[in-house]
Amino acid sequence: MPVKQCRTFPRVLGAVLLVAAAGISSVGATAPAAAPAPAAAPRPLGQIVPAPASVAPRGAPYAITAATRIRVDEDSRESRAIGDYLAGVLRPSTGHPLPVVDEDKGRGGILLRLSPRDRALGEEGYRLTSGPGGITLTAQRPAGLFRGVQTLRQQLPAAVEADTVRPGPWTVAGGTITDTPRFAYRGAMLDVSRHFFTVDEVKRYIDQLALYKINKLHLHLSDDQGWRIAIDSWPRLATYGGSTEVGGGPGGHYTKDDYKEIVRYAASRYQEVVPEIDMPGHTNAALASYAELNCDGVAPPLYTGTAVGFSSLCVPKPVTYDFVDDVIRELAALTPGKYLHIGGDEAHSTTHEDYVAFMDRVQPVVAKYGKTVIGWHQLTGARPAEGALAQYWGLDRSSGAEKEQVAAAARAGTKVILSPADRAYLDMKYTKDTKLGLSWAGYVEVQRSYDWNPATLLPGLPESGIAGVEAPLWTETVSESAHIDHMAFPRLPGIAELGWSPAASHDWAAYRERLAQQGPRFEALGIGFYRSPQVPWR
Ligand code: TNX
Numbered sequence: 001m002p003v004k005q006c007r008t009f010p011r012v013l014g015a016v017l018l019v020a021a022a023g024i025s026s027v028g029a030t031a032p033a034a035a036p037a038p039a040a041a042p043r044p045l046g047q048i049v050p051a052p053a054s055v056a057p058r059g060a061p062y063a064i065t066a067a068t069r070i071r072v073d074e075d076s077r078e079s080r081a082i083g084d085y086l087a088g089v090l091r092p093s094t095g096h097p098l099p100v101v102d103e104d105k106g107r108g109g110i111l112l113r114l115s116p117r118d119r120a121l122g123e124e125g126y127r128l129t130s131g132p133g134g135i136t137l138t139a140q141r142p143a144g145l146f147r148g149v150q151t152l153r154q155q156l157p158a159a160v161e162a163d164t165v166r167p168g169p170w171t172v173a174g175g176t177i178t179d180t181p182r183f184a185y186r187g188a189m190l191d192v193s194r195h196f197f198t199v200d201e202v203k204r205y206i207d208q209l210a211l212y213k214i215n216k217l218h219l220h221l222s223d224d225q226g227w228r229i230a231i232d233s234w235p236r237l238a239t240y241g242g243s244t245e246v247g248g249g250p251g252g253h254y255t256k257d258d259y260k261e262i263v264r265y266a267a268s269r270y271q272e273v274v275p276e277i278d279m280p281g282h283t284n285a286a287l288a289s290y291a292e293l294n295c296d297g298v299a300p301p302l303y304t305g306t307a308v309g310f311s312s313l314c315v316p317k318p319v320t321y322d323f324v325d326d327v328i329r330e331l332a333a334l335t336p337g338k339y340l341h342i343g344g345d346e347a348h349s350t351t352h353e354d355y356v357a358f359m360d361r362v363q364p365v366v367a368k369y370g371k372t373v374i375g376w377h378q379l380t381g382a383r384p385a386e387g388a389l390a391q392y393w394g395l396d397r398s399s400g401a402e403k404e405q406v407a408a409a410a411r412a413g414t415k416v417i418l419s420p421a422d423r424a425y426l427d428m429k430y431t432k433d434t435k436l437g438l439s440w441a442g443y444v445e446v447q448r449s450y451d452w453n454p455a456t457l458l459p460g461l462p463e464s465g466i467a468g469v470e471a472p473l474w475t476e477t478v479s480e481s482a483h484i485d486h487m488a489f490p491r492l493p494g495i496a497e498l499g500w501s502p503a504a505s506h507d508w509a510a511y512r513e514r515l516a517q518q519g520p521r522f523e524a525l526g527i528g529f530y531r532s533p534q535v536p537w538r
Contacts, residue, residue, distance in 0.1 A: 042171040045130070048154035049514050050213060050497035051505040052179040059174035060132045064156075066096045069109040074102040078142035079112050081268065086110070086149050090156075095165035108134035110152075112145050124215065124270075125180030128152060130172045143270040147213050151177060154211070158520035183454070185389075185417055185468025186499030187216035187274065188492060191427075193223035193285070194306070195245050195479040196252035203265050204481055208488070208527060210269040212496035217266050218274040218341060218470060221331075224284035224303045224311055228253045229275070229334075233326040234290065241285035241302075246476050248304040259334055267336070274374065275331050278343025279324065280350050280358045284311040292319050306476045309348030315358045325365050332369035339389070340366050345376035356382040363388065374417070377402075380409035389467050391417040392458065393425075395441055403458050410458075410465030418454050419470045424495050426473040426487045430530055436477045436487060446515070446532040450494030451508050471495040482528050489522055489529035490515055512536060 046055030072083040083100040090098055103111060111134060118140045121127065126139040126148030137148040155173060159166040188209050190197065197205075206217060221229045227241035230253060242253035254262065263273045283293075284303045291299040295314040303311075313320050332340060342362055347355050359375070363385035366373045373379075373388040380390050392406050410416050418424070421441035428444040429437040455463040471492050478487060493515065498506075512535050519537045522529045531537055 042173040043155055043157070043517070045155065045173040045175045046177060047514055047517060048151060049493045049511075049518055050500035051502075051511075051514065052151065052177045053502050053505075054178040055175070056177075057173060057175035058131075061171040061173050062130045062132060062135050064090065064094060064096065064098075064110075064168075064170035064172075067109075068096060068098055069106055070098055070100045071103040071105065071109055071111045072100060073112075073114055076114055076142070079114055079145065082142060082145050082149060083112055085146075085268070086112075086152070089149075089153055090160065090170075092164065093160045093162040093166045094168060094170050110134065111136045112149075113138045114140070114142065114145065116140055120180075122180050123184070124213075125178075126151070127179075128155075128177045129175075130155075131174045135172060143215070146210075146270045147179070147181075150211055150213055151179065154521070158517075158524050161521055161524035181213070181500045182502055183466065183468035183499045185216055185470070186214050186496060187218050187417065187468065187470030188214050188488075188495075189218035189220060189276075189419075189470055189472035190484075191220040191223070191473060191475040192228050193220055193226045193245075194475040195249070196226060196228060196242070197475075197481075197484075198252070199254070199258050199261055201481050201484075202262050205484055205488075206262075206266050206269050206271060208485075208525070209271065209492070209496075211521075211525075212493045213500050214492075214496055215271055216274050216339075216468075216470065217271045218276060218472070219262075220276045220278065220472075220474075222277045222285060223282045224308070225305075226251045226253075227285040227289065229259055229331065230255050231327050231330050232256075233330065234323065236289040237286055237327075241289035244302050244304050245479075246304055246306055247479075249479070256334060263334065263336065272337035272339075273335065274337060274339045274341055275335055276341035276343055276374075277327055277331065278345070279362065280313040280315060280355065281309060281311055281345070281347035282343060283313050286313070286323075287311055290323070293317075293323060309346045312347060312349040312354075313358070315350065315354035321361055321365075324362055328362075328365050328371075329369050332366075332371050335371065338372050339374050340369075340371035341374040341391075342366065342379075343376060344379045344382075345393070347378065352381070359383065377406050377416070380405050380414060384409060384414040386413070388414055389417055390414050391419055391470065393419045393421050393472070395420060395422040397422075400459075404460060407458050407460035407465070410461050415465055415467040416458075416461060417467050417470050418457055419472050420452070420457060423449050423452050424469065424471045426471050426491055427475070427478065430532065434530075436483055438474070438476065444491070446490055446494065446530075446534050447508055447512075449491040450498070450511060452498070453503060453506065454498060455503060469495055469499040485528040486530055489527050490518065490532065490535065493518060 042061045045057045070083045072079040121140040126144040139145040227237040230238045238253035245251040359382040377390045377392040
């Protein structure tokens with residue numbers, strides 16, 4: 001598939017970039033909307049985030065009207081559910097009934113079509129064709145239909161996101177978008193340990209991530225300040241270890257039913273939940289809950305500050321591995337996804353020897369329960385298990401030796417998820433005036449977070465060694481949805497674009513225009529985003 005992308009991409013969007021670079025202002029389907037278009041003109045095809053791989057504008061638009069039907073293959077439960085989801089997005093603002101019907105019932109309208117033979121579209125790719133007679137979304141797999149629905153949403157005016165009836169018109173520019181992702185792993189992490197977030201708050205974030213084609217939701221479920229998932233064999237982890245958070249608030253935890261509901265909801269948005277239990281450091285909440293987990297047998301008090309690196313599981317004690325086995329077994333049983341993240345960062349209170357010994361014992365437990373290990377990149381200083389992924393969170397200024405350790409591990413088969421803290425960390429302040437957030441990795445304005453290439457971030461780490469990208473949101477200073485909105489938007493869409501769009505489409509000048517067009521959509525969705533002066537919001 002990448003071959004096809006490379007062939008089609010420069011021909012279509014490449015021309016746009018050349019036009020833009022030459023300073024020629026133009027109208028028409030491929031111009032990067034330099035001047036506001038008349039209200040009735042549809043958004044030019046492909047002017048969305050993330051940028052599609054291939055865009056071929058052609059002909060007249062399609063208009064959604066009171067007569068439009070959403071046609072699906074009724075034999076496919078998933079197609080039907082995606083049709084219902086699309087109708088749920090479109091009905092409140094258009095005011096149209098938009099019945100979801102079997103594809104045999106009538107012609108035209110919006111057709112969601114699964115085509116298992118369209119192998120080139122892969123797991124998540126889709127083709128969207130729009131013209132006066134209707135819209136056809138084709139995908140090999142349901143995930144591709146769902147990603148294509150997000151494209152369709154963004155091709156419509158921002159007001160389509162409103163929850164009350166708006167005037168329209170609801171037109172989609174004519175032509176064809178053919179689109180597949182650059183990387184298979186496109187994640188967002190939410191730290192629910194430093195501050196606890198309710199199931200509804202997590203669902204809200206899942207919905208926001210869906211719009212940008214994110215496919216992994218990494219939940220940081222345990223840390224010094226709180227243990228957030230019920231484990232039946234060690235009940236005090238949640239009931240006591242989860243009873244506070246940074247600043248001393250009440251904290252909280254997910255029951256197993258809560259957690260299953262998050263997993264189910266994420267799956268309905270084609271996101272795989274990656275649960276993380278951070279070990280052997282970042283474990284004060286567990287150590288406080290069970291005295292026997294401590295080398296000296298004494299439980300420390302609960303912790304509500306923001307220091308890191310002071311806690312460690314007791315590596316030599318046998319009970320540590322009973323604990324780890326129970327936790328991983330119960331968590332794996334709640335996890336339909338492939339991965340289980342075991343943390344491994346900032347184990348400053350664990351000797352190197354103990355760290356390596358611990359990882360040698362724990363990684364096989366993850367495999368025993370059928371899951372694949374992910375660890376923060378410090379895992380590459382131990383012996384990553386076969387197939388493990390390492391999540392890189394270093395900085396430009398990190399030592400060459402640290403970068404080379406990660407690159408060397410990748411060359412030996414440990415693929416890397418890129419989350420460079422000075423680019424992808426959503427908890428970094430945008431500027432010195434940002435009220436929320438931290439700044440240990442520097443200030444990360446919108447351009448800085450977008451303007452890098454995964455394939456050249458680490459010397460000696462080729463694109464083939466990269467699983468994808470992830471934007472982590474640590475929550476020492478973030479405690480409610482409005483805070484998530486402000487820190488994630490508008491940086492999250494940029495990381496999502498780095499994960500999805502072909503390298504050849506990367507261009508800050510063009511991206512900031514497309515991002516600006518997301519402003520009214522954020523507003524319609526009630527997302528309280530940061531109005532970066534680097535972006536020409538209208
Ligand atoms: C470093 S990044 C951490 C976290 C903090 C974060 C704050 C990483 C793997 N560890 O424990 O929350 O910085 O930005």
